[in-house]
Amino acid sequence: MPAAVRGAGARLSRLGATLPFLAPAQLLVLTVIVLPALHIIWLSLSTSTFGKAPVFVGLANYIHVFGDTYFWRAxxxxxxxxxxxxxxxxxxxxxxxxxxxxxxxxxxxxxxxxxxxxxxxxxxxxxxxxxxxxxxxxxxxxxxxxxxxxxxxxxxxxxxxxxxxxxxxxxxxxxxxxxxxxxxxxxxxxxxxxxxxxxxxxxxxxxxxxxxxxxxxxxxxxxxxxxxxxxxxxxxxxxxxxxxxxxxxxxxxxxxxxxxxxxxxFGTAAATGWIMVMISMILGAGYLWGLRREMRAHAA
Amino acid sequence: MPPRNPAVVAGKAIAVGVILLWSLFPIGFMLMSSLKPGQEIFAVPPRLVFEPTLQHYGALWEKWAVFFRGLGNSFIVTLGATLLTVIASTMAGFVYSRERGRALEASALFLIVVRLLPPIVLTLPLFTIANMLAINDTHLVLILLYATFFVSLGTLLMRTFIDYIPRELDEAAMVDGASRLTILWRVIRPLSKQGMLALAVFVIVYAWNEFLFAFVFTSTRAKTAPLVISEMLGSFDGVDWGVLFAASSVQLLPILIFVIFMQKHLVAGLTGGAIKG
Missing domain, CATH: 1.10.3720.10 (MetI-like)
Structure with a gap:
């Protein structure tokens, strides 16, 4: 169907034209927040100190944090x-x-x-x-x-x-x-x-x-x-x-x-970090849900 | 109008008095103490009338050159972070205001979701990465961090402000053959100055005062003023309160005057223009 193809083509060229405008903001967020956040998952599953190669230890860091009375106090x-x-x-x-x-x-x-x-x-x-x-x-x-x-x-x-x-x-x-x-x-x-x-x-x-x-x-x-x-x-x-x-x-x-x-x-710190992220996400879920609805309304 | 009840008026006056005391006493106390001679800082009860002196400021100038270098670093970092945030947010906000689509909506939501990550969590991998790239303890690392942590809010804010600019203006320019970049520069930029100013106020206050990232990522060359003050506070051979109050006052005054001066924009940015500050 040529019309649909033309539609998709127009959408694609439109994306190409708008991408450079989004790039600075999205690249900052991607390199400074998203990729490091993924790196933390790997860190949290390994033992590592500054300057040493990490070794995979599974969930040991999480178990350590959850067994630490200082963590519960905090x-x-x-x-x-x-x-x-x-x-x-x-x-x-x-x-x-x-x-x-x-x-x-x-x-x-x-x-x-x-x-x-x-x-x-x-x-x-x-x-x-x-x-x-x-x-x-x-x-x-x-x-x-x-x-x-x-x-x-x-x-x-x-x-x-x-x-x-x-x-x-x-x-x-x-x-x-x-x-x-x-x-x-x-x-x-x-x-x-x-x-x-x-x-x-x-x-x-x-x-x-x-x-x-x-x-x-x-x-x-x-x-x-x-x-x-x-x-x-x-x-x-x-x-x-x-x-x-x-x-x-x-x-x-x-x-x-x-x-x-x-x-x-770094391993237990990273595990603590992911625990913090999870709790933040739960706290933020309500906010995001409301925001999404608002964006739908904005898009409509 | 209901008749003015003296009890209500008195109650309001007391409430206003308490609010003023709460908001201004700590700031006023600091500014005043920085001007008190020698041991008068510790006088009980604190004296309201005293002979002001600049001796603590003199001592700060002589003994803490590092503080003034810190102010310079704060200035550079604040300027860089503000420029980067305003430019990146205006560009993205422009697209989110004018274009529609599921992918765009998802990418806008993505900008917000990532903001749920606590900054302290990201210090772990970023510290290692910054070390590898040899940008630890530079202005650049703080500029990038501050801009990143404000670009999500900035983009939303700019989208809201750009939404108020009639689309017909873009369309007229487009008919004349203007590219998106030209429209952004010629049409949107002049008309969204309010939004950019509001955003700039937020970033300037944040970058000038920020502690956590400066604490983790700078040590000597790019150390900002708040970090130097925190070191003065933690000094082992006893805290010199007069000098410390002088340093805090020097760090606070420019930004306080700025905030009071820009109150209108700050309030407009926080409330989407609902209050005329």
Missing amino acids: LANTIIIVLVVVHVELLLGLGMALLFASGLPARRLLLAAVLAPYAVSEVSAAVIWRFLFDPDAGPVTMALHALGLPGFEWSVDPAHGLAIVALLSIWLHLPFTFLIIYAARLAVPEELYEAARIDGASKLQSFRRVTLPLLMPAILLAALFRYIFVFRLFSEVWLMTQGGPARSTDVVAVYLYLEAFRFNA
Whole structure:
């Protein structure tokens, strides 16, 4: 059928014409992410240290990681931090979005102030935190003592260590979470609130029946984003506690780093890496599913 | 309008005060401490009134030349990563906005899926590969890494912005015999400046502040400013807080001013234009 052949030919030439435009982005991703990721599968199935030829060992690295209490500790810490950080961020972000939407003077200036932590590097933030919360002389510790409260003993108590890391992470990333929810709140048409008011709905009712359902997609999106990104948390922990004392505040990314670059165990590090990838994929599956639907809609 | 309830107004004022304190206190504390003379940094309670001095900045300049080299490295890496990301994302975003097809849809999804791989996982093989290619501890390795980790989001962002440019403009140019490259340069580029700026802001903030890749892939020649600060923080012979606050302030101020200045673009990029920042 000549028409079909012509169609296929046109499609092919079109592909040829568009390929050079896609090449830079796709080549970067292919060489820096995809091929190395495949290489990790091979690494995870072999023993290897830096500079030595790898030897195939099957699933031994995975068995080693799953039998390592440090790994389970790191995974438990990561899950705790993810749950605390993401949910506190969502609550605070939602509260701030509602506050901003209720009408504030000098809104632009306030927005600039709220966004400021976005510009701060993890390193500078850790510098400030380490000083403010210093267990002996930090101003925040002193203020807490002055109020008769206990300070954060984060250099000796793992629970306090995790709390300080979570606080730092929330401070750095709240602007992002807030903005996503705030944008969704501004997209809610004012008429809906008018209508709710005319129907005699109370403030609480209009929040539960109008605001919350309409904000849900944005909240879920922010939640997924943050689940995925907090799960790979490294810098905040490394800069605050280095996983100490005695590896009690390790998170999975720190565990991986120590295996690879301190103990030179590339095999177990790679296995840990693939375990991280799998968990990320599971976390991301919901996001991707939604994105695919959106792309279908876009393509239609 | 409902009548203004004083209790509600007071509640809002308190909430705004708490939010401002939360967001600005740590930054203000750092900037102020960097200007405090000698031991006054440790005064309890912290003093708000003091005679500002640049002594810590002087000490930073004298003792930590490596920090200023780090700033130079950060600048080069940020510039390179931003250019590469914006160019690659605009080119790909252009195609994804204008063309349809199952293969294209799959390749766009692929760009996003790979972003689920945690960067720390990739440091393992990349470290070995970069060593083999002898590009460890160079600006190039950081530029490539930063661009790669932003090109997925960048492509999506540019596609969204280019979607707003009427197709009729491309078609008119095509009728005049313009190639795709000409259309991208003459039609799309001038009209998608907003998107490029928004994307550039994201990449600049990310590349200027990034820690993990700089930590793993650079050691002496291409060491960036955040990495130098982290080394000052971990120094064995006691942390010199005054100098450390000065270094953190020097690293923060340019990017903070930039973010405040570019707030509009940052907000537009994050929210698809829903909020006018």
